[in-house]
Amino acid sequence: MNTITRDIKCAICAHEGKVDAVDVDRATPPSKIFNVLGKDSSGYLHFRCPSCGSDLVVDPYEVIGARQMVGQRASRVSRHRSRANVERYVHVTLTAVLLVIAAFLVHNFSGWWVYVLAGALVLPASLSFWIALFGSKK
Numbered sequence: 001m002n003t004i005t006r007d008i009k010c011a012i013c014a015h016e017g018k019v020d021a022v023d024v025d026r027a028t029p030p031s032k033i034f035n036v037l038g039k040d041s042s043g044y045l046h047f048r049c050p051s052c053g054s055d056l057v058v059d060p061y062e063v064i065g066a067r068q069m070v071g072q073r074a075s076r077v078s079r080h081r082s083r084a085n086v087e088r089y090v091h092v093t094l095t096a097v098l099l100v101i102a103a104f105l106v107h108n109f110s111g112w113w114v115y116v117l118a119g120a121l122v123l124p125a126s127l128s129f130w131i132a133l134f135g136s137k138k
């Protein structure tokens with residue numbers, strides 16, 4: 001008895017085929033075989049779409065009882081990417097705020113303490129700018 005389906009569909013390009021396995025029907029053409037890439041840390045199975053080459057993720061809970069698996073776009077990667085973008089945005093905003101404060105002080109006040117204070121603001125700002133440019137590239 002085989003309750004788990006071998007049929008799979010790519011959600012990105014709608015290509016349909018079968019999951020690669022040792023007992024896969026030899027009559028299945030290679031263009032229809034979705035290679036297993038393995039499991040990730042969440043227990044989700046990854047497949048390679050033979051048509052568009054996308055890394056597909058199948059929710060194990062959707063496989064049970066389903067007549068056909070649907071491989072979704074691997075969203076873990078994009079989630080990591082958007083987090084890095086948020087970090088970059090925060091760094092750029094912080095840099096801008098610190099530079100504006102420093103410019104305001106230098107423009108409106110005079111005295112050695114203004115330059116010390118402005119310098120103390122610009123130093124972390126330039127550090128933050130550096131991180132924004134190079135630090136978040138992963």
Ligand SMILES: [Zn+2]
Pocket residue numbers: 010011012013014015049050051052053054
């Ligand atoms: Zn595809």
